[in-house]
Amino acid sequence: MEQDYIKLIFGLKLKQIRVDRELSLFGLSKLSGLSKSYLNEIEKGKKYPKPDKIAALSEHLDVPYDEMVSLKLDKNLAPIGEILQSKLLKEIPLELFGIQESTMIDIISNAPSKVTAFISTIIEIAKNYSFSKESFYLASLRSFQEANNNYFDDLEQSVIAFAKTYQVDLTQPLKSNELEEILVEEYNYTINTSELASHTELDNLRSVFVPKTKTLLLAKNIDDAQKTFIYAKEIAYNYLKITERLYTFSWIKFENFDQVLNNFYASYFAGALIIPKERLVTDLKSLFSKKSFKARDFERIINNYNASPESIYQRLTNVLPKHFNLKSLFFLRFSHQKGSSHFKLNKELHLFKQQSPHANETEEHYCRRWVSLKVLDQISNSNKPHEFDFQISNYPEEDKSYLVLSSATADPFKSNSFRSVSIGIKINTQFRRKINFAESKSIPNKKVGVTCERCTISDCNERVVPPIIISSQQKDENIANVVRQIQKKYSESS
Incomplete structure:
Protein backbone atom coordinates (compact mmCIF):
# COMPACT_ATOMS: atom_id res chain seq x y z
CA MET A 1 0.00 0.00 0.00
CA GLU A 2 1.34 3.43 -0.84
CA GLN A 3 2.17 5.65 2.12
CA ASP A 4 0.19 8.53 0.61
CA TYR A 5 -2.93 6.38 0.48
CA ILE A 6 -2.51 5.23 4.10
CA LYS A 7 -2.03 8.80 5.33
CA LEU A 8 -5.03 10.07 3.39
CA ILE A 9 -7.33 7.30 4.60
CA PHE A 10 -6.33 7.93 8.21
CA GLY A 11 -6.93 11.67 7.74
CA LEU A 12 -10.36 11.13 6.19
CA LYS A 13 -11.38 8.80 9.03
CA LEU A 14 -10.14 11.18 11.70
CA LYS A 15 -12.01 14.09 10.17
CA GLN A 16 -15.20 12.05 9.87
CA ILE A 17 -14.99 11.00 13.54
CA ARG A 18 -14.29 14.59 14.64
CA VAL A 19 -17.23 15.97 12.67
CA ASP A 20 -19.51 13.20 14.00
CA ARG A 21 -18.50 14.25 17.54
CA GLU A 22 -19.32 17.88 16.59
CA LEU A 23 -15.77 18.94 17.43
CA SER A 24 -13.81 21.74 15.76
CA LEU A 25 -10.09 21.33 15.15
CA PHE A 26 -9.59 23.65 18.11
CA GLY A 27 -11.83 21.45 20.25
CA LEU A 28 -10.04 18.25 19.26
CA SER A 29 -6.72 19.96 19.98
CA LYS A 30 -7.79 20.80 23.53
CA LEU A 31 -9.21 17.32 24.02
CA SER A 32 -6.20 15.39 22.72
CA GLY A 33 -3.35 17.71 23.58
CA LEU A 34 -2.16 17.73 19.95
CA SER A 35 -1.69 21.06 18.19
CA LYS A 36 -4.41 22.34 15.87
CA SER A 37 -1.94 22.73 12.95
CA TYR A 38 -0.66 19.16 13.44
CA LEU A 39 -4.22 17.77 13.43
CA ASN A 40 -4.96 19.79 10.28
CA GLU A 41 -1.93 18.24 8.54
CA ILE A 42 -3.13 14.76 9.55
CA GLU A 43 -6.65 15.34 8.23
CA LYS A 44 -5.29 16.57 4.89
CA GLY A 45 -3.30 13.36 4.51
CA LYS A 46 0.06 15.10 4.77
CA LYS A 47 1.21 13.49 8.03
CA TYR A 48 0.66 10.15 9.76
CA PRO A 49 0.77 10.25 13.59
CA LYS A 50 3.07 8.09 15.67
CA PRO A 51 1.52 5.22 17.69
CA ASP A 52 1.44 7.19 20.96
CA LYS A 53 -0.47 10.03 19.30
CA ILE A 54 -2.91 7.58 17.67
CA ALA A 55 -3.43 6.08 21.12
CA ALA A 56 -4.20 9.53 22.53
CA LEU A 57 -6.73 10.21 19.78
CA SER A 58 -8.26 6.76 20.24
CA GLU A 59 -8.71 7.32 23.99
CA HIS A 60 -10.17 10.82 23.79
CA LEU A 61 -12.45 10.09 20.83
CA ASP A 62 -13.53 6.76 22.34
CA VAL A 63 -12.69 4.81 19.17
CA PRO A 64 -10.76 1.49 19.34
CA TYR A 65 -7.10 1.80 18.28
CA ASP A 66 -7.47 -1.00 15.69
CA GLU A 67 -10.44 0.77 14.14
CA MET A 68 -8.47 4.02 13.93
CA VAL A 69 -5.58 2.45 11.98
CA SER A 70 -7.68 0.07 9.88
CA LEU A 71 -7.80 0.85 6.16
CA LYS A 72 -11.38 -0.34 6.02
CA LEU A 73 -13.79 2.52 5.35
CA ASP A 74 -17.45 2.77 6.23
CA LYS A 75 -20.08 3.03 3.50
CA ASN A 76 -19.89 6.83 3.47
CA LEU A 77 -16.19 6.91 2.60
CA ALA A 78 -15.89 3.61 0.68
CA PRO A 79 -16.27 5.15 -2.82
CA ILE A 80 -13.46 7.60 -2.04
CA GLY A 81 -11.26 4.72 -0.91
CA GLU A 82 -11.94 2.89 -4.15
CA ILE A 83 -11.02 5.83 -6.34
CA LEU A 84 -7.87 6.56 -4.33
CA GLN A 85 -6.78 2.93 -4.28
CA SER A 86 -7.36 2.64 -8.02
CA LYS A 87 -4.67 5.32 -8.49
CA LEU A 88 -7.01 7.22 -10.79
CA LEU A 89 -5.63 10.55 -9.58
CA LYS A 90 -2.14 9.45 -10.62
CA GLU A 91 -3.22 7.87 -13.91
CA ILE A 92 -4.88 10.99 -15.31
CA PRO A 93 -2.31 13.80 -15.56
CA LEU A 94 -4.30 16.44 -13.70
CA GLU A 95 -1.59 19.01 -14.39
CA LEU A 96 -2.89 19.17 -17.97
CA PHE A 97 -5.92 20.94 -16.55
CA GLY A 98 -3.88 23.11 -14.17
CA ILE A 99 -4.92 20.96 -11.19
CA GLN A 100 -2.44 19.68 -8.63
CA GLU A 101 -3.01 16.27 -7.04
CA SER A 102 -2.67 17.93 -3.61
CA THR A 103 -5.57 20.24 -4.55
CA MET A 104 -7.77 17.24 -5.33
CA ILE A 105 -6.82 15.66 -2.00
CA ASP A 106 -7.68 18.89 -0.19
CA ILE A 107 -11.10 18.92 -1.86
CA ILE A 108 -11.69 15.31 -0.88
CA SER A 109 -10.61 15.84 2.74
CA ASN A 110 -12.63 19.05 3.12
CA ALA A 111 -15.91 17.68 1.82
CA PRO A 112 -15.78 13.87 1.90
CA SER A 113 -19.56 13.39 1.98
CA LYS A 114 -20.09 15.62 -1.06
CA VAL A 115 -17.24 13.97 -2.97
CA THR A 116 -18.63 10.56 -2.03
CA ALA A 117 -22.04 11.52 -3.38
CA PHE A 118 -20.43 12.79 -6.58
CA ILE A 119 -18.33 9.65 -7.08
CA SER A 120 -21.32 7.40 -6.32
CA THR A 121 -23.34 9.32 -8.91
CA ILE A 122 -20.61 8.90 -11.52
CA ILE A 123 -20.38 5.17 -10.78
CA GLU A 124 -24.17 4.84 -11.08
CA ILE A 125 -24.21 6.71 -14.40
CA ALA A 126 -21.33 4.57 -15.65
CA LYS A 127 -23.24 1.39 -14.85
CA ASN A 128 -26.50 2.56 -16.41
CA TYR A 129 -24.94 3.84 -19.60
CA SER A 130 -22.17 1.24 -20.00
CA PHE A 131 -19.64 4.00 -19.48
CA SER A 132 -16.33 2.20 -19.97
CA LYS A 133 -12.85 3.16 -18.81
CA GLU A 134 -12.09 4.16 -22.41
CA SER A 135 -15.16 6.42 -22.45
CA PHE A 136 -13.94 8.12 -19.27
CA TYR A 137 -10.48 8.66 -20.76
CA LEU A 138 -11.92 10.07 -23.98
CA ALA A 139 -14.20 12.41 -22.03
CA SER A 140 -11.13 13.64 -20.12
CA LEU A 141 -9.29 14.17 -23.40
CA ARG A 142 -12.19 16.19 -24.84
CA SER A 143 -12.13 18.40 -21.76
CA PHE A 144 -8.39 18.94 -22.30
CA GLN A 145 -8.96 19.86 -25.96
CA GLU A 146 -11.80 22.21 -25.09
CA ALA A 147 -9.76 23.91 -22.35
CA ASN A 148 -7.10 24.72 -24.96
CA ASN A 149 -9.51 25.62 -27.81
CA ASN A 150 -8.10 22.49 -29.48
CA TYR A 151 -4.96 24.35 -30.56
CA PHE A 152 -1.48 23.24 -29.46
CA ASP A 153 1.28 25.52 -30.63
CA ASP A 154 4.12 23.24 -29.49
CA LEU A 155 2.85 20.56 -31.88
CA GLU A 156 2.42 23.11 -34.68
CA GLN A 157 6.03 24.20 -34.20
CA SER A 158 7.20 20.57 -34.09
CA VAL A 159 5.66 20.02 -37.53
CA ILE A 160 7.45 23.07 -38.94
CA ALA A 161 10.76 21.90 -37.42
CA PHE A 162 10.26 18.37 -38.78
CA ALA A 163 9.50 19.69 -42.28
CA LYS A 164 12.68 21.77 -42.22
CA THR A 165 14.83 18.89 -40.98
CA TYR A 166 13.53 16.41 -43.57
CA GLN A 167 12.97 18.93 -46.38
CA VAL A 168 9.23 18.30 -46.63
CA ASP A 169 7.54 20.96 -48.76
CA LEU A 170 4.49 22.13 -46.79
CA THR A 171 3.24 24.21 -49.71
CA GLN A 172 2.43 21.11 -51.79
CA PRO A 173 0.09 18.14 -51.21
CA LEU A 174 1.91 15.43 -49.27
CA LYS A 175 2.00 11.90 -50.70
CA SER A 176 2.47 8.64 -48.82
CA ASN A 177 5.65 7.62 -50.67
CA GLU A 178 7.47 10.67 -49.32
CA LEU A 179 6.67 9.76 -45.72
CA GLU A 180 7.28 6.05 -46.32
CA GLU A 181 10.82 6.85 -47.40
CA ILE A 182 11.44 8.72 -44.13
CA LEU A 183 10.04 5.85 -42.06
CA VAL A 184 12.19 3.27 -43.86
CA GLU A 185 15.42 5.27 -44.23
CA GLU A 186 15.42 7.24 -40.97
CA TYR A 187 13.48 5.07 -38.53
CA ASN A 188 14.29 1.61 -39.96
CA TYR A 189 10.68 0.59 -40.56
CA THR A 190 9.60 -2.42 -42.59
CA ILE A 191 6.29 -1.95 -44.42
CA ASN A 192 4.12 -5.04 -44.94
CA THR A 193 0.93 -4.79 -47.03
CA SER A 194 -0.04 -8.48 -47.21
CA GLU A 195 -0.21 -9.91 -43.65
CA LEU A 196 -3.38 -8.19 -42.41
CA ALA A 197 -5.38 -9.39 -45.42
CA SER A 198 -4.89 -13.01 -44.30
CA HIS A 199 -6.70 -12.39 -40.99
CA THR A 200 -10.44 -11.85 -41.39
CA GLU A 201 -10.73 -10.96 -37.70
CA LEU A 202 -8.71 -7.80 -38.40
CA ASP A 203 -10.94 -6.49 -41.19
CA ASN A 204 -11.64 -3.24 -39.32
CA LEU A 205 -8.00 -2.37 -38.70
CA ARG A 206 -6.06 -0.06 -40.97
CA SER A 207 -2.66 -0.83 -39.46
CA VAL A 208 -0.78 -2.77 -36.79
CA PHE A 209 2.71 -1.84 -35.57
CA VAL A 210 5.14 -4.48 -34.24
CA PRO A 211 7.67 -2.54 -32.10
CA LYS A 212 10.29 -5.28 -31.72
CA THR A 213 11.03 -5.44 -35.45
CA LYS A 214 9.60 -1.99 -36.36
CA THR A 215 7.23 -3.66 -38.80
CA LEU A 216 4.16 -1.69 -39.89
CA LEU A 217 1.38 -3.91 -41.24
CA LEU A 218 -1.08 -2.09 -43.52
CA ALA A 219 -4.54 -3.05 -44.70
CA LYS A 220 -4.82 -3.51 -48.47
CA ASN A 221 -8.00 -1.53 -49.05
CA ILE A 222 -6.84 1.85 -47.71
CA ASP A 223 -6.37 4.75 -50.11
CA ASP A 224 -3.33 7.00 -50.33
CA ALA A 225 -4.83 9.63 -48.01
CA GLN A 226 -5.36 7.05 -45.27
CA LYS A 227 -1.89 5.61 -45.82
CA THR A 228 -0.38 9.10 -45.61
CA PHE A 229 -2.14 9.75 -42.29
CA ILE A 230 -0.92 6.42 -40.84
CA TYR A 231 2.64 7.19 -41.91
CA ALA A 232 2.41 10.70 -40.47
CA LYS A 233 1.24 9.30 -37.11
CA GLU A 234 4.14 6.83 -37.03
CA ILE A 235 6.55 9.66 -37.78
CA ALA A 236 4.98 11.65 -34.93
CA TYR A 237 5.56 8.82 -32.44
CA ASN A 238 9.22 8.68 -33.45
CA TYR A 239 9.93 12.38 -33.94
CA LEU A 240 8.20 13.37 -30.68
CA LYS A 241 9.90 10.43 -28.90
CA ILE A 242 6.62 8.95 -27.67
CA THR A 243 7.03 5.49 -26.15
CA GLU A 244 3.69 4.94 -24.36
CA ARG A 245 1.52 4.39 -27.41
CA LEU A 246 -1.12 2.33 -29.16
CA TYR A 247 -0.08 -0.25 -31.73
CA THR A 248 -3.27 -0.53 -33.76
CA PHE A 249 -5.23 1.93 -35.87
CA SER A 250 -8.10 2.17 -35.20
CA TRP A 251 -7.54 1.56 -31.48
CA ILE A 252 -8.85 -1.60 -29.81
CA LYS A 253 -8.54 -0.49 -26.20
CA PHE A 254 -6.58 1.94 -24.06
CA GLU A 255 -4.57 0.65 -21.10
CA ASN A 256 -4.04 4.08 -19.52
CA PHE A 257 -4.62 7.79 -20.08
CA ASP A 258 -1.10 8.40 -21.41
CA GLN A 259 -1.92 6.22 -24.41
CA VAL A 260 -5.06 8.25 -25.06
CA LEU A 261 -3.19 11.54 -24.78
CA ASN A 262 -0.25 10.39 -26.91
CA ASN A 263 -2.60 9.01 -29.56
CA PHE A 264 -4.16 12.49 -29.72
CA TYR A 265 -0.74 14.18 -29.92
CA ALA A 266 0.34 11.89 -32.78
CA SER A 267 -2.96 12.44 -34.62
CA TYR A 268 -2.69 16.21 -34.18
CA PHE A 269 0.88 16.17 -35.51
CA ALA A 270 -0.23 14.08 -38.50
CA GLY A 271 -3.11 16.43 -39.29
CA ALA A 272 -0.88 19.50 -39.02
CA LEU A 273 1.71 17.89 -41.31
CA ILE A 274 -0.75 16.81 -44.01
CA ILE A 275 -2.91 19.94 -43.75
CA PRO A 276 -0.41 22.72 -42.96
CA LYS A 277 -1.77 25.63 -40.98
CA GLU A 278 -0.56 28.41 -43.30
CA ARG A 279 -2.08 26.84 -46.42
CA LEU A 280 -5.40 26.15 -44.72
CA VAL A 281 -5.64 29.68 -43.28
CA THR A 282 -5.05 31.10 -46.77
CA ASP A 283 -7.71 28.82 -48.25
CA LEU A 284 -10.24 29.79 -45.57
CA LYS A 285 -9.57 33.52 -45.97
CA SER A 286 -10.31 33.16 -49.66
CA LEU A 287 -13.53 31.24 -48.91
CA PHE A 288 -14.69 33.69 -46.25
CA SER A 289 -14.11 36.67 -48.54
CA LYS A 290 -16.80 35.51 -50.98
CA LYS A 291 -20.25 37.14 -50.90
CA SER A 292 -22.13 33.87 -51.29
CA PHE A 293 -21.37 30.32 -50.19
CA LYS A 294 -21.12 27.64 -52.87
CA ALA A 295 -20.52 23.94 -52.24
CA ARG A 296 -17.84 23.74 -54.93
CA ASP A 297 -15.72 26.38 -53.14
CA PHE A 298 -15.55 24.32 -49.95
CA GLU A 299 -15.08 21.03 -51.82
CA ARG A 300 -12.16 22.65 -53.61
CA ILE A 301 -10.49 23.17 -50.23
CA ILE A 302 -11.02 19.50 -49.35
CA ASN A 303 -9.42 18.49 -52.66
CA ASN A 304 -6.39 20.72 -52.04
CA TYR A 305 -5.00 18.17 -49.56
CA ASN A 306 -4.22 14.48 -49.63
CA ALA A 307 -6.49 13.91 -46.63
CA SER A 308 -9.87 12.47 -45.76
CA PRO A 309 -12.80 14.83 -45.15
CA GLU A 310 -12.64 13.86 -41.48
CA SER A 311 -9.03 15.04 -41.22
CA ILE A 312 -9.96 18.32 -42.91
CA TYR A 313 -12.90 18.92 -40.56
CA GLN A 314 -10.81 18.01 -37.52
CA ARG A 315 -8.14 20.45 -38.69
CA LEU A 316 -10.76 23.19 -38.97
CA THR A 317 -11.40 22.80 -35.24
CA ASN A 318 -7.71 23.69 -34.67
CA VAL A 319 -7.50 26.62 -37.05
CA LEU A 320 -10.86 28.42 -36.77
CA PRO A 321 -10.61 29.24 -33.03
CA LYS A 322 -6.96 30.31 -33.22
CA HIS A 323 -6.77 32.25 -36.48
CA PHE A 324 -10.34 33.51 -36.94
CA ASN A 325 -11.44 33.70 -33.29
CA LEU A 326 -14.42 31.49 -34.16
CA LYS A 327 -14.46 29.58 -30.89
CA SER A 328 -18.10 28.56 -30.55
CA LEU A 329 -18.17 25.47 -32.72
CA PHE A 330 -18.79 21.75 -32.67
CA PHE A 331 -17.52 18.68 -34.52
CA LEU A 332 -19.66 15.56 -34.99
CA ARG A 333 -19.07 12.16 -36.59
CA PHE A 334 -22.00 9.86 -37.31
CA SER A 335 -22.11 6.31 -38.63
CA HIS A 336 -25.07 4.74 -40.43
CA GLN A 337 -25.91 1.37 -41.95
CA LYS A 338 -27.90 1.48 -45.19
CA GLY A 339 -31.51 0.48 -44.66
CA SER A 340 -31.33 1.19 -40.93
CA SER A 341 -33.21 3.97 -39.13
CA HIS A 342 -30.40 4.25 -36.58
CA PHE A 343 -27.76 6.98 -36.66
CA LYS A 344 -24.91 6.62 -34.16
CA LEU A 345 -23.00 9.69 -32.96
CA ASN A 346 -19.61 8.19 -32.16
CA LYS A 347 -17.36 11.25 -31.96
CA GLU A 348 -17.96 14.83 -30.88
CA LEU A 349 -16.13 17.93 -29.74
CA HIS A 350 -17.57 21.18 -28.39
CA LEU A 351 -15.48 24.31 -28.06
CA PHE A 352 -16.45 27.22 -25.85
CA LYS A 353 -19.38 25.68 -23.91
CA GLN A 354 -21.60 22.78 -24.87
CA GLN A 355 -23.23 23.45 -28.23
CA SER A 356 -26.73 22.25 -29.02
CA PRO A 357 -26.15 19.06 -31.04
CA HIS A 358 -24.67 16.52 -28.65
CA ALA A 359 -24.68 12.79 -27.99
CA ASN A 360 -27.41 11.16 -25.95
CA GLU A 361 -27.37 7.70 -24.42
CA THR A 362 -31.12 7.39 -23.90
CA GLU A 363 -32.03 5.83 -27.26
CA GLU A 364 -33.73 9.03 -28.39
CA HIS A 365 -33.95 9.90 -32.08
CA TYR A 366 -31.66 12.63 -33.38
CA CYS A 367 -33.33 15.41 -35.35
CA ARG A 368 -33.77 14.24 -38.96
CA ARG A 369 -33.41 17.84 -40.12
CA TRP A 370 -29.72 17.83 -39.27
CA VAL A 371 -27.56 18.06 -42.38
CA SER A 372 -25.26 15.47 -40.72
CA LEU A 373 -28.00 12.86 -41.21
CA LYS A 374 -29.21 14.23 -44.52
CA VAL A 375 -25.85 13.56 -46.23
CA LEU A 376 -25.88 10.00 -44.89
CA ASP A 377 -29.25 9.42 -46.52
CA GLN A 378 -27.94 10.95 -49.73
CA ILE A 379 -24.79 8.86 -49.98
CA SER A 380 -26.53 5.60 -49.04
CA ASN A 381 -28.79 6.13 -52.06
CA SER A 382 -26.11 7.24 -54.52
CA ASN A 383 -22.91 5.84 -55.99
CA LYS A 384 -20.87 8.95 -55.25
CA PRO A 385 -17.63 8.64 -53.21
CA HIS A 386 -18.40 11.88 -51.36
CA GLU A 387 -21.57 13.81 -50.54
CA PHE A 388 -21.39 17.38 -49.24
CA ASP A 389 -24.18 19.60 -47.98
CA PHE A 390 -24.65 22.63 -45.78
CA GLN A 391 -27.33 24.65 -44.01
CA ILE A 392 -27.99 27.14 -41.25
CA SER A 393 -29.50 25.23 -38.34
CA ASN A 394 -31.76 27.31 -36.11
CA TYR A 395 -32.56 26.08 -32.60
CA PRO A 396 -35.68 28.14 -31.75
CA GLU A 397 -35.84 26.90 -28.16
CA GLU A 398 -32.33 28.17 -27.45
CA ASP A 399 -32.24 31.13 -29.83
CA LYS A 400 -29.03 29.81 -31.43
CA SER A 401 -28.04 29.34 -35.06
CA TYR A 402 -25.09 27.53 -36.64
CA LEU A 403 -23.62 27.29 -40.11
CA VAL A 404 -23.19 23.53 -40.48
CA LEU A 405 -20.99 21.93 -43.15
CA SER A 406 -21.19 18.17 -43.56
CA SER A 407 -19.48 15.47 -45.65
CA ALA A 408 -20.37 11.79 -45.99
CA THR A 409 -18.21 8.94 -47.32
CA ALA A 410 -18.50 5.17 -47.47
CA ASP A 411 -16.84 3.16 -44.70
CA PRO A 412 -14.15 1.19 -46.56
CA PHE A 413 -14.18 -1.54 -43.92
CA LYS A 414 -17.92 -2.23 -43.65
CA SER A 415 -20.27 -3.09 -46.47
CA ASN A 416 -23.19 -0.66 -46.90
CA SER A 417 -21.94 1.42 -44.00
CA PHE A 418 -21.38 5.18 -44.20
CA ARG A 419 -19.93 7.97 -42.09
CA SER A 420 -20.53 11.69 -41.95
CA VAL A 421 -18.44 14.42 -40.38
CA SER A 422 -19.77 17.89 -39.64
CA ILE A 423 -18.57 21.17 -38.29
CA GLY A 424 -20.98 23.74 -36.93
CA ILE A 425 -19.95 27.36 -36.38
CA LYS A 426 -22.17 29.49 -34.19
CA ILE A 427 -23.58 32.56 -35.93
CA ASN A 428 -22.73 35.53 -33.74
CA THR A 429 -21.08 38.94 -34.05
CA GLN A 430 -17.64 37.43 -34.65
CA PHE A 431 -19.02 35.11 -37.35
CA ARG A 432 -20.57 38.08 -39.20
CA ARG A 433 -17.36 40.06 -38.83
CA LYS A 434 -15.11 37.35 -40.25
CA ILE A 435 -17.32 35.75 -42.90
CA ASN A 436 -18.48 37.81 -45.85
CA PHE A 437 -21.26 35.41 -46.86
CA ALA A 438 -22.78 35.40 -43.34
CA GLU A 439 -26.06 36.88 -44.57
CA SER A 440 -26.06 35.09 -47.93
CA LYS A 441 -29.44 33.83 -49.17
CA SER A 442 -27.66 30.94 -50.90
CA ILE A 443 -27.52 29.00 -47.62
CA PRO A 444 -30.65 26.96 -46.74
CA ASN A 445 -32.14 27.83 -43.38
CA LYS A 446 -33.76 25.11 -41.22
CA LYS A 447 -35.46 25.02 -37.84
CA VAL A 448 -34.06 22.04 -35.97
CA GLY A 449 -34.21 20.32 -32.58
CA VAL A 450 -31.86 17.95 -30.78
CA THR A 451 -34.06 14.86 -30.59
CA CYS A 452 -37.62 14.22 -31.74
CA GLU A 453 -38.65 13.37 -28.18
CA ARG A 454 -37.63 16.86 -26.98
CA CYS A 455 -38.59 18.95 -30.01
CA THR A 456 -41.33 21.61 -29.90
CA ILE A 457 -41.48 22.19 -33.67
CA SER A 458 -45.12 21.39 -34.54
CA ASP A 459 -45.03 21.28 -38.36
CA CYS A 460 -42.15 18.83 -38.81
CA ASN A 461 -42.64 16.29 -41.60
CA GLU A 462 -39.31 14.61 -40.79
CA ARG A 463 -40.29 13.71 -37.22
CA VAL A 464 -39.96 9.95 -36.56
CA VAL A 465 -41.50 9.77 -33.06
CA PRO A 466 -43.85 12.07 -31.07
CA PRO A 467 -42.39 14.68 -28.66
Missing part, protein backbone atom coordinates in the same frame (compact mmCIF):
# COMPACT_ATOMS: atom_id res chain seq x y z
CA ILE A 468 -43.16 12.48 -25.66
CA ILE A 469 -40.72 14.18 -23.27
CA ILE A 470 -42.05 17.65 -24.12
CA SER A 471 -45.63 16.38 -23.70
CA SER A 472 -44.76 14.93 -20.28
CA GLN A 473 -43.18 18.22 -19.21
CA GLN A 474 -46.21 20.17 -20.38
CA LYS A 475 -48.53 17.82 -18.47
CA ASP A 476 -46.48 18.32 -15.28
CA GLU A 477 -46.55 22.09 -15.78
CA ASN A 478 -50.35 22.04 -16.24
CA ILE A 479 -50.73 20.09 -12.99
CA ALA A 480 -48.44 22.56 -11.21
CA ASN A 481 -50.50 25.50 -12.56
CA VAL A 482 -53.76 24.00 -11.26
CA VAL A 483 -52.17 23.38 -7.86
CA ARG A 484 -50.97 27.00 -7.74
CA GLN A 485 -54.47 28.27 -8.61
CA ILE A 486 -56.04 26.13 -5.87
CA GLN A 487 -53.48 27.35 -3.35
CA LYS A 488 -54.15 30.95 -4.35
CA LYS A 489 -57.96 30.46 -4.13
CA TYR A 490 -57.94 28.98 -0.65
CA SER A 491 -55.26 31.39 0.58
CA GLU A 492 -57.48 34.36 -0.38
CA SER A 493 -60.67 32.85 1.18
CA SER A 494 -58.94 32.44 4.51
